[in-house]
Amino acid sequence: MRVSEEGMTIEDVARLAGYERKDFSVCLGCKICGSVCTINDLSVAANPQALLLSLFLQKELKNDDPVLHYCTNCYNCTTACPWHIRIPEIVRAVKGKMGMETPFEKAFKSSVGIWGRVYEPYVFLKALSFLIRGGYLAYVMRWKEYVTFHLPHKVRNMGDAWQKSARQRKAR
């Protein structure tokens, strides 16, 4: 997708992100953001500064840009940037414009729309087909602690009570 075809400008992105162009115009091009970007730990050559530059120059934005796909919203880039430019908010605005929501992002929004909060079991179920297709269920045991934490209290208490009685039976 080309930014110009969509009529997306740095002003649009700034507005969607809740800022003004001048908040992003101070970029020095120093690439410190890229040097601390979490995604680069995965060796995918993410360059947040290049995304910003493409927007300023009205250049083509590639929807396979790793920053757009994998930004974790960790704000390492913002913390390290001499001007504290908020790259994650730029990423969110661009993705919204390009319709690039991940299944989890869609599920989060849908959950907030229904319950006014992120309801984890709903998010999990909503993203289930994506997880199955991607083979992620192989990691479900690693999520055990997370999944258990989000079970309803009554179910969790039943598990605790069962473990307690099992220990007592063993001790006799």
Ligand code: SF4
């Ligand atoms: S917020 Fe996104 S772009 Fe910034 S360092 Fe983290 S992963 Fe990289």
Ligand code: SF4
């Ligand atoms: S660290 Fe800040 S000033 Fe430097 S390139 Fe990245 S966004 Fe621009």
